[in-house]
Amino acid sequence: MSEPLLSIHDFSVTYDVDPPVHAVKGVTLELARGEILGLAGESGCGKTTLAYGVQRLLKAPAVITNGSVMFHDASGEDVDINALGAEEMRRFRWDKISMVFQGAMNSLNPVAQIGSQLEDVFEVHRPEMTPRQRRSEVADLLELVRVGAQRARSFPHELSGGMRQRVMIAMALALRPQLMVMDEPTTALDVLVQREIIRQISQLRHEFGFSVIFITHDLPLLLEITDRIAIMREGEIVEVGRAEQIWTDPQDAYTRTLLSSFPRLTGERGVVVR
Amino acid sequence: MYNVRGSGQMKALDDVSFTLRSGRTIGLVGQSGSGKSTIAKILIQLETPTSGEVLLDGAPIPRRGKALRSYRQQLRMVFQDPFASLNPYHSIRYHIERPLRLGGLAANDQVDGEVRRLLERVRLVPDAVIDRRPHELSGGQRQRVAIARALASRPTLLVADEPVSMLDVSIRLGVLNLLADLQREEGLGVLYITHDLATARHFSDEIIVLNQGRIVEQGPADDVILDPQNPYTRELRAASPDPERHFASAAGNLGGAQ
Numbered sequence: 001m002s003e004p005l006l007s008i009h010d011f012s013v014t015y016d017v018d019p020p021v022h023a024v025k026g027v028t029l030e031l032a033r034g035e036i037l038g039l040a041g042e043s044g045c046g047k048t049t050l051a052y053g054v055q056r057l058l059k060a061p062a063v064i065t066n067g068s069v070m071f072h073d074a075s076g077e078d079v080d081i082n083a084l085g086a087e088e089m090r091r092f093r094w095d096k097i098s099m100v101f102q103g104a105m106n107s108l109n110p111v112a113q114i115g116s117q118l119e120d121v122f123e124v125h126r127p128e129m130t131p132r133q134r135r136s137e138v139a140d141l142l143e144l145v146r147v148g149a150q151r152a153r154s155f156p157h158e159l160s161g162g163m164r165q166r167v168m169i170a171m172a173l174a175l176r177p178q179l180m181v182m183d184e185p186t187t188a189l190d191v192l193v194q195r196e197i198i199r200q201i202s203q204l205r206h207e208f209g210f211s212v213i214f215i216t217h218d219l220p221l222l223l224e225i226t227d228r229i230a231i232m233r234e235g236e237i238v239e240v241g242r243a244e245q246i247w248t249d250p251q252d253a254y255t256r257t258l259l260s261s262f263p264r265l266t267g268e269r270g271v272v273v274r
Numbered sequence: 275m276y277n278v279r280g281s282g283q284m285k286a287l288d289d290v291s292f293t294l295r296s297g298r299t300i301g302l303v304g305q306s307g308s309g310k311s312t313i314a315k316i317l318i319q320l321e322t323p324t325s326g327e328v329l330l331d332g333a334p335i336p337r338r339g340k341a342l343r344s345y346r347q348q349l350r351m352v353f354q355d356p357f358a359s360l361n362p363y364h365s366i367r368y369h370i371e372r373p374l375r376l377g378g379l380a381a382n383d384q385v386d387g388e389v390r391r392l393l394e395r396v397r398l399v400p401d402a403v404i405d406r407r408p409h410e411l412s413g414g415q416r417q418r419v420a421i422a423r424a425l426a427s428r429p430t431l432l433v434a435d436e437p438v439s440m441l442d443v444s445i446r447l448g449v450l451n452l453l454a455d456l457q458r459e460e461g462l463g464v465l466y467i468t469h470d471l472a473t474a475r476h477f478s479d480e481i482i483v484l485n486q487g488r489i490v491e492q493g494p495a496d497d498v499i500l501d502p503q504n505p506y507t508r509e510l511r512a513a514s515p516d517p518e519r520h521f522a523s524a525a526g527n528l529g530g531a532q
Contacts, residue, residue, distance in 0.1 A: 042442045042443065042444055043413075043442050161306070189306075190305040190306045190469045191305065191469055191470075191471070191510060191513040191514050192305050192509065192510065192513045193305070193306075194513070195512075195513035217442065217443050218443075218515065219443070220472075220515035220516065220517050221515040223515070223517040223520065223521075224515050224516075224517060224520045244521055247517050247521055248521065257444065258443070258444065261443050261444045261446065261447055262443065262472065263447065263472045263473050263475070263476040263477075264472060264516075264517075264518060265471055265472040265475065265499065265511070265514050265515070265516040265518070265519075266499070266500060266516055266518050266519060267518050269475075269476060269496070271447055271476055272447065272450050272451055272454050272473075272476040272477050273451055273454060273455075
């Protein structure tokens with residue numbers, strides 16, 4: 001594999017409730033620089049907990065019980081994410097790793113213009129920037145995700161779902177992170193809009209070279225857009241492989257079950273008995 | 275036709291005609307805003323068309339009174355989100371009893387038996403769920419309860435608006451298969467509204483493709499999906515994930531999204 005960006009080793013998360021829930025169990029996973037990794041599995045399999053956990057975004061009762069997460073920064077420095085202090089972590093987040101949350105398009109502040117919400121990112125993380133610089137960065141970002149700079153003064157409700165999701169991608173892209181974690185970023189959108197956004201993420205990745213962890217239960221989509229796919233079940237990764245290998249030669253029985261639970265667009269009939 | 279403030283009127287549906295027969299499923303596909311749900315709203319009388327009519331067994335939709343109630347018993351909806359469509363304060367029993375009592379469809383001493391029968395129809399174990407509340411059930415179980423509720427009034431027509439899109443992938447086929455079974459056994463006509471072409475193809479006899487309120491293509495499910503004639507249908511198909519086609523084409527394995 002090419003140069004690694006993120007090395008997750010023996011990572012475990014437990015929800016400290018009664019009885020305790022072992023949501024992520026000893027996950028070891030390596031992500032290469034510039035790679036799109038798909039993380040697939042059903043609700044409750046631990047995929048979101050894993051993605052939150054490696055960024056230390058989890059809150060009690062979730063506890064990271066074991067393991068390490070090493071971020072191999074572009075500067076050559078290796079950062080042990082678990083060892084960062086609270087302030088270091090705050091600066092690290094969004095700067096190095098950003099996230100597009102599930103249902104993110106509905107997480108914009110409804111009473112603030114999107115331009116000013118994007119400017120907030122720079123105000124917090126790049127305090128040295130002048131207001132003029134911030135505005136110009138925001139305009140560039142909105143152009144980049146093809147929402148258009150003229151939309152900076154729009155309120156979220158004036159934009160379609162697809163456009164709002166692009167604004168969230170612009171926000172995640174703002175500080176040019178090396179890794180973007182996307183949790184079901186297109187699930188709420190219809191297929192045409194989904195395809196357009198996927199295309200855009202892919203172009204931006206080529207342009208900026210960031211890696212992506214793409215979380216979804218839509219396996220057919222992952223098969224098309226990712227380099228590698230990790231299949232998760234009950235907190236464990238049961239199989240990791242190149243997308244094509246997962247499709248043509250799945251090793252784990254659960255991977256096969258998951259693959260067979262999708263009706264094929266052009267494949268054989270008969271999955272719905274009629 | 276919707277009246278839109280400021281910009282006058284918006285045609286949500288334009289000259290749409292189709293016939294749904296009992297025992298058959300029509301898949302209604304198209305992207306958000308294409309008018310799919312407006313058709314459902316017209317069918318359940320939440321919207322009134324500005325022109326045109328809807329006939330059930332040859333008769334127009336009654337406007338009021340007993341006739342309208344009876345129409346509503348014949349046509350039932352299954353909604354997308356089984357978390358929102360069931361009342362969190364009430365038991366499963368209550369949800370299914372209600373249409374029975376309101377419609378006077380079962381005598382008091384028969385209600386319990388009828389509720390249990392309906393739960394069995396949707397392959398739930400009555401004793402395990404009947405006195406539970408929605409939050410104690412999984413998404414798939416909840417959707418089955420919603421289907422049982424829809425069946426309570428012995429409808430002839432079911433409008434299912436994205437009935438499986440909120441469910442986990444591994445149970446979607448189970449719910450679609452259940453709907454297919456019920457349809458066969460009860461001779462239901464089903465209108466399956468979705469933007470997922472793959473399930474539409476497998477679940478429907480016929481597919482109608484809607485774009486900006488107009489029917490752009492209509493035909494047997496396999497014909498429409500495998501050999502689409504309309505450019506918009508082709509566009510929809512090209513945008514839908516299709517690993518088969520993806521890995522068959524040489525460009526597919528150059529690493530990630532192209």
